[in-house]
Each structure stands twice: as structure tokens, then as C-alpha cells.
Amino acid sequence: MPYHLQFGEADPLRIRFALSPLWETHSAVRVLARPRQQGYHLPWLRRIRGAAEGLELGPLHLLMPRRGHSPDFLYPPPRGPAASFDEEIAAVRETDPALAHDDFARALAETPGATASDEGQRMLADPAGAVQRLADLLQAAWEALIAPDWPRLRALLEADVAHHSRRLAEGGLERLLGEIHPGFGWGADSATLTVAYQGEHVRALDGQGLVLMPSVFTWPDVISGFDPPWQPTIAYPARGIGGLWTEATADRTPDALARLLGRARADVLCALDEPAGTTALAHRLGLAPSSVSAHLSVLTEAGLLTSRRYGHQVLYERTPIGIALTGSPVSHPRPE
Known part of the structure; x- marks a missing residue:
């Protein structure tokens, strides 16, 4: 049985992401x-x-x-x-x-x-x-x-927020809710978000908005059902969990790219399948944060990475040129 979260006129303006x-x-x-x-x-x-x-x-x-x-x-x-x-x-x-x-x-x-x-x-x-x-x-x-x-977990959660924030800007709320999890269903006529989960729960948001909270250990479920006085919240599985505990190694870096950029710098570029910060990359690659920071600066200046600030840290991700160099597939928005 599903949860039903009923939106009022002000609630779409009060949707936010959070980490916990x-x-x-x-x-x-x-x-x-x-x-x-x-x-x-x-x-x-x-x-x-x-x-x-x-x-x-x-x-x-x-x-x-x-x-x-x-x-x-x-x-x-x-x-x-x-x-x-x-x-x-x-x-x-x-x-x-x-x-x-x-x-x-x-x-x-x-x-x-x-x-x-x-x-x-x-x-x-x-x-x-x-x-x-x-x-x-x-x-x-x-x-x-x-x-x-926690540095690794936080980096994955922040990367999820960065991705979905961008998707919200590109496609609006209805598309965002449809993409976060297959258990989400948006009823445009009733302005109701239905969340497939055990139990029956109906809650009007009443102007409080909604907290969207990516989670590592919630997988494979989505969880809602918070009662007053708590703000309505949905915890959902973060993107990239499948590779979370897989250590990044030089084996995934093409030899030609390593010869072009240098092994360590190429490893940093190839490790950025999801946006990440300096500390998380250093932890993942077993390198000193100062070394990773220097490589990120060079890759950014060369146009292979772009960066944005999220909360307390800066997240880096590959540009189209960086994606092409690593041989990674380019993701495209879903067709209308």
C-alpha cells in the first residue's frame, strides 16, 4: 500500500534536499x-x-x-x-x-x-x-x-543532490520526481506524490514543503511516513551505490590516457564517474589530498573538469571533453 503526499499551492516552492x-x-x-x-x-x-x-x-x-x-x-x-x-x-x-x-x-x-x-x-x-x-x-x-x-558516503550523497538539482533545473519538479525512484508516481490532476511502500499513509503537506533525502543504506526501499511535528520527508536510494565499495584502481585508466596526462592525473579523471570532492577522491584513490587537489586544478584549467560549490566543499565533474577522453558513455536526458 502506498504513501500519498498531497501538495498545496506553496509546497513546490519549499522542496529541499538534505543529508543526515x-x-x-x-x-x-x-x-x-x-x-x-x-x-x-x-x-x-x-x-x-x-x-x-x-x-x-x-x-x-x-x-x-x-x-x-x-x-x-x-x-x-x-x-x-x-x-x-x-x-x-x-x-x-x-x-x-x-x-x-x-x-x-x-x-x-x-x-x-x-x-x-x-x-x-x-x-x-x-x-x-x-x-x-x-x-x-x-x-x-x-x-x-x-x-x-563518512567522507566517501557524504561525497556520494552530495553527488546525488548535485545531479538531481541539475535535473530539477532542466526539467522541472514533475520530471525530477519521476526520475528519483521508480516507486514514485506523480498525479498532476490531484497534485499528489504517491510513494510505493508498505503501509498506507496520507499526509497533506500544508505549506511545509518536502525534504528529499538521498541515502546509502535505505536501498532498495524508499521511506516516508513521518508524522507531525516532523517535516514531510522521503528518503530514497542514492545514485551510484553499486560502485560505492569498489576501490578505484589504475586498471580502469586507459594506458594511452595515462601516457598523455600522467598516470595519477589520468586516474583522477577516470575516477569521476560521479561528481566528487578532493577528500573523497583522495580516499578512493589512496593519494594525498594535496596531490589530488593539484591534479584537479590542472584538469580544470585544461577544460576537462568543471566545478561547483555544494555546502562546505567543491564538487568536480567531467566536461564533455573529459568524458570523451575517458571513453565513458555520455548520458542524455530522457526523451519527452
Whole structure:
């Protein structure tokens, strides 16, 4: 059964993209317990297995029913375009215990036996204490599972936002919503966005607009259903997840291009299948950030790359000439 998000006159003017390290942490914890979601992430899972085994994630998993409500306060929609994890977890710790109790009760009721379990009863009896324990678990999960790879994850998420922002400028809102995910359906007559997902949920945006949030660990689902007071939000799988955990190597760089540009500079050019920043490229290629920065400058001056600022960093992507040199296929807009 789908979600139905009903747009009013002002809502298209209040659509924004956002990134959330807290959402990625929560979603990564969910992936650990969901074999269906592990596909693309198997290299990551193998690498973090030891760290994950050292975490007590049972209380978090208890609040992650396979269908139905999960506590929104544990991963609220980010208020800005790119909040830090510390800012987001601080907001979780300030949750009203009464709101937390209601969220706990709804989520526990979705899983048979969860409400009567020792941990479930403990949460309901002391919601304020449970909020702090759960925040501690999310903090530990962030540090062990996500923080070491956050530069890479953030680069992929920012590249997705850059791509879809450009598509919004080129084709408008209706085309953007049709391209983000095959589970999206736009009803022009009713101004309603339908999101294919488990459960039935209808929400009028009422001038609040909509947050579109690319996610690495949400794959293959799209997730919505946030209730007031949270801003309406949709988390969707970011582009490029298939190559996320694949290390870039010199094997993909044509020898002729390496002779023309130099091996390291050619590797930088070939690694830019998606827009990326200096830190992410350095991490991906195993090079010093200063070296990557110098190569990016030369490639940009030569007309092989273009750059744009997004948030705190500069993203680079290949120009048509750069694409031609790497032998990559050129993507064209969908025909009308």
C-alpha cells in the first residue's frame, strides 16, 4: 500500500534536499538485521563485522519492525541541508519523554512480543532513560560503523543532490520526481506524490514543503511516513551505490590516457564517474589530498573538469571533453 503526499499551492516552492549522518547510522543498523538490504553492502559488512559484534544493538533492532511505525525522534528529518552527527544526536537527547513514550508504544506494538519483553517494558517505564540509552547506542554505532567511511558516503550523497538539482533545473519538479525512484508516481490532476511502500499513509503537506533525502543504506526501499511535528520527508536510494565499495584502481585508466596526462592525473579523471570532492577522491584513490587537489586544478584549467560549490566543499565533474577522453558513455536526458 502506498504513501500519498498531497501538495498545496506553496509546497513546490519549499522542496529541499538534505543529508543526515544520523539517518545513515540508523539505516546501517537496520541493514545488519535485514539480509534483503545487504546486497550492495556486502564488502562493507565483511569489513565492519568485528566492530558490529562489539555493539549491543538489540534495543535499536526492537524498535525496527519489518512493517509499520518506527520512532521518528530517533532519526528526525534534518533541519538544515547538512547537519553534523553531533548536532543531530544532541537533538535526539532532548526528546520530550512523553513523545518518546508514544513512539515506543507504537513501534513495539508492530512486533509480536516486543511490548511484553523486558527491554520493551523498560522503555515504557522510563522513556527519558531509554532516550539516553538509545542515543548512546547510536553514538557508538556512528563511531564504529559510519564515521570511518563518512567522507566517501557524504561525497556520494552530495553527488546525488548535485545531479538531481541539475535535473530539477532542466526539467522541472514533475520530471525530477519521476526520475528519483521508480516507486514514485506523480498525479498532476490531484497534485499528489504517491510513494510505493508498505503501509498506507496520507499526509497533506500544508505549506511545509518536502525534504528529499538521498541515502546509502535505505536501498532498495524508499521511506516516508513521518508524522507531525516532523517535516514531510522521503528518503530514497542514492545514485551510484553499486560502485560505492569498489576501490578505484589504475586498471580502469586507459594506458594511452595515462601516457598523455600522467598516470595519477589520468586516474583522477577516470575516477569521476560521479561528481566528487578532493577528500573523497583522495580516499578512493589512496593519494594525498594535496596531490589530488593539484591534479584537479590542472584538469580544470585544461577544460576537462568543471566545478561547483555544494555546502562546505567543491564538487568536480567531467566536461564533455573529459568524458570523451575517458571513453565513458555520455548520458542524455530522457526523451519527452
